[in-house]
Amino acid sequence: MAKTRRPPRIGDAPVFRNTMIAVVLALVALIIIAPLAVIGYEAFSKGIAYFGKTIANSDTRHAILMTAMTALIAVPINTAFGVAAAWAITKFDFPGRRLLLIVIEIPFSVSPIVAGVAYLFVYGLQGLFGEALQSADVKILFALPGIVLASMFVTAPFVARELIPLMQAQGRDLEEAATSLGASGWRTFFFVTLPNIKWALLYGVILCNSRVMGEFGAVSVVSGNIRGQTNTLPLHIELLYHDYNAVGAFAAASILAALAVVTLIAKVALERRGAGRVRRPSLAGTAPDISETTP
Amino acid sequence: MARRILPGLPLTLGITLVYVAIIVVLPLGALIFKAASLGPEDYWRIVSSERAVASYRITILCALAATLFNLVFGLALAWVIVRYRFPGRRFVDALVDLPFALPTAVAGIALTTLFASNGWFGAPLAAIGIKVAYTPLGIIIAMAFTSLPFIVRTVQPVLEELDPALEEAGQTLGASDMEIFLRVILPQLAPALLAGLSLSFARSLGEFGAIIFIAGNQPFETEITALLAFIRLEEYDYPASAAIASVMLIAAFTMLAVTNLLQARALRYTVKG
Numbered sequence: 001m002a003k004t005r006r007p008p009r010i011g012d013a014p015v016f017r018n019t020m021i022a023v024v025l026a027l028v029a030l031i032i033i034a035p036l037a038v039i040g041y042e043a044f045s046k047g048i049a050y051f052g053k054t055i056a057n058s059d060t061r062h063a064i065l066m067t068a069m070t071a072l073i074a075v076p077i078n079t080a081f082g083v084a085a086a087w088a089i090t091k092f093d094f095p096g097r098r099l100l101l102i103v104i105e106i107p108f109s110v111s112p113i114v115a116g117v118a119y120l121f122v123y124g125l126q127g128l129f130g131e132a133l134q135s136a137d138v139k140i141l142f143a144l145p146g147i148v149l150a151s152m153f154v155t156a157p158f159v160a161r162e163l164i165p166l167m168q169a170q171g172r173d174l175e176e177a178a179t180s181l182g183a184s185g186w187r188t189f190f191f192v193t194l195p196n197i198k199w200a201l202l203y204g205v206i207l208c209n210s211r212v213m214g215e216f217g218a219v220s221v222v223s224g225n226i227r228g229q230t231n232t233l234p235l236h237i238e239l240l241y242h243d244y245n246a247v248g249a250f251a252a253a254s255i256l257a258a259l260a261v262v263t264l265i266a267k268v269a270l271e272r273r274g275a276g277r278v279r280r281p282s283l284a285g286t287a288p289d290i291s292e293t294t295p
Numbered sequence: 296m297a298r299r300i301l302p303g304l305p306l307t308l309g310i311t312l313v314y315v316a317i318i319v320v321l322p323l324g325a326l327i328f329k330a331a332s333l334g335p336e337d338y339w340r341i342v343s344s345e346r347a348v349a350s351y352r353i354t355i356l357c358a359l360a361a362t363l364f365n366l367v368f369g370l371a372l373a374w375v376i377v378r379y380r381f382p383g384r385r386f387v388d389a390l391v392d393l394p395f396a397l398p399t400a401v402a403g404i405a406l407t408t409l410f411a412s413n414g415w416f417g418a419p420l421a422a423i424g425i426k427v428a429y430t431p432l433g434i435i436i437a438m439a440f441t442s443l444p445f446i447v448r449t450v451q452p453v454l455e456e457l458d459p460a461l462e463e464a465g466q467t468l469g470a471s472d473m474e475i476f477l478r479v480i481l482p483q484l485a486p487a488l489l490a491g492l493s494l495s496f497a498r499s500l501g502e503f504g505a506i507i508f509i510a511g512n513q514p515f516e517t518e519i520t521a522l523l524a525f526i527r528l529e530e531y532d533y534p535a536s537a538a539i540a541s542v543m544l545i546a547a548f549t550m551l552a553v554t555n556l557l558q559a560r561a562l563r564y565t566v567k568g
Contacts, residue, residue, distance in 0.1 A: 110323070
């Protein structure tokens with residue numbers, strides 16, 4: 001008699017099992033690892049010194065700066081919004097809550113190109129506020145503010161969607177106890193709510209940051225792509241690539257690829273602490289794991 | 296009933312509504328307004344032009360093919376991660392999210408370099424007569440890459456929660472493994488699988504960054520709808536751009552409704568008690 005505690009489940013036959021693992025691992029290597037490897041390979045194909053020189057190029061440095069500045073503005077605003085939205089939606093009952101949730105999640109479903117085009121029709125010369133902005137000499141499109149706004153659109157749901165299911169599951173009892181004992185709203189938030197949501201919050205912030213820094217489609221519409229002026233890192237990569245400067249493009253891309261790897265590591269570490277696990281229990285019934293930079 | 300104890304509703308709801316209004320509703324409203332101001336005749340002429348229709352066909356067909364590939368590969372990937380224990384399993388699990396974490400432009404140039412006729416994959420494929428870069432096949436690969444995590448991540452939790460007793464019941468009743476997979480396991484996975492498929496398909500319809508590098512972008516052959524909207528902008532043909540973008544927006548809302556419906560169904564089957 002075999003000493004197994006339970007009968008083998010289907011697909012556990014060794015031949016099938018090993019074939020499945022081998023085939024899947026091979027495909028993972030080809031489809032997921034190879035693109036990552038080729039970035040590193042191409043970036044360093046002319047040696048480390050050349051890589052350093054490319055990164056130090058003033059246009060590349062400026063693009064890195066633009067990307068960092070965009071993230072420095074967009075991510076904190078987005079985080080504040082996400083926390084506020086999660087507080088309002090999970091701590092109170094008001095009519096239209098479901099609708100609000102759906103509207104917050106809309107940017108996940110909208111193509112970044114559509115988002116960019118839409119912003120053009122608000123702030124562009126042919127848009128709603130175009131003429132007013134021009135006569136007031138305020139530049140939004142083809143400048144940093146436009147890039148920040150478009151980035152805020154594509155990442156609007158990132159922080160809120162991590163917090164809402166979690167805060168929903170945690171209920172209101174603790175906060176109600178704190179306020180009924182006399183704590184102010186802020187005190188309740190910082191000393192009662194925040195400790196319970198800090199990992200999920202950080203998780204949302206990291207994913208939001210990664211998406212802001214990597215956004216291409218929406219930003220390419222609103223930035224106007226002026227070299228050394230309104231180029232973010234992803235746009236700069238495209239520019240270098242089309243200039244037949246493959247090494248430069250891949251060197252710049254390797255920075256974003258490294259950021260992606262760091263994001264993944266942080267994600268795994270935070271998931272061990274329980275972040276990213278509670279997903280949309282019932283409230284809106286929308287998308288589970290849409291984000292993770294992408295769309 | 297609303298017995299409010301907690302403070303902060305006016306502040307937080309105020310911030311939320313202002314942000315949503317300025318960042319999400321205003322631009323989408325402006326786009327719809329712009330498209331609507333075209334008048335039905337002009338609008339129809341633009342969105343039904345030969346080049347636009349060709350772009351819809353290419354986008355939809357490639358998205359279908361990519362989603363189909365992800366159905367098979369994503370299911371196999373989720374199966375292997377959940378059902379088997381092997382060295383590197385957690386690493387593979389973490390890697391699944393790479394396509395979401397990698398910026399689309401970066402993925403685009405990486406895939407193009409791999410599949411170009413002198414690339415790591417492109418060269419051997421060219422030797423057997425398969426051209427990937429600058430063909431619809433390239434579009435399919437870019438779409439499949441960027442939307443792969445959806446299916447894995449929707450199916451994985453359901454696969455983890457499957458009750459082994461049901462499979463055992465099938466075994467004791469004499470069903471073959473294939474029969475059990477098709478008639479016991481697959482039906483339980485179906486709602487999650489459908490939800491994942493619709494997410495993957497929707498993402499592929501809207502994808503831009505990863506595709507434009509590898510697609511070749513020939514009108515009528517390898518030009519996706521998102522690119523056409525972009526090209527019309529660069530030609531300063533704003534009404535055409537608005538009209539085409541509005542078609543994409545309608546498609547996105549339709550997919551959002553479908554996904555929500557499927558997700559609600561999936562939840563009904565998976566959330567216990």
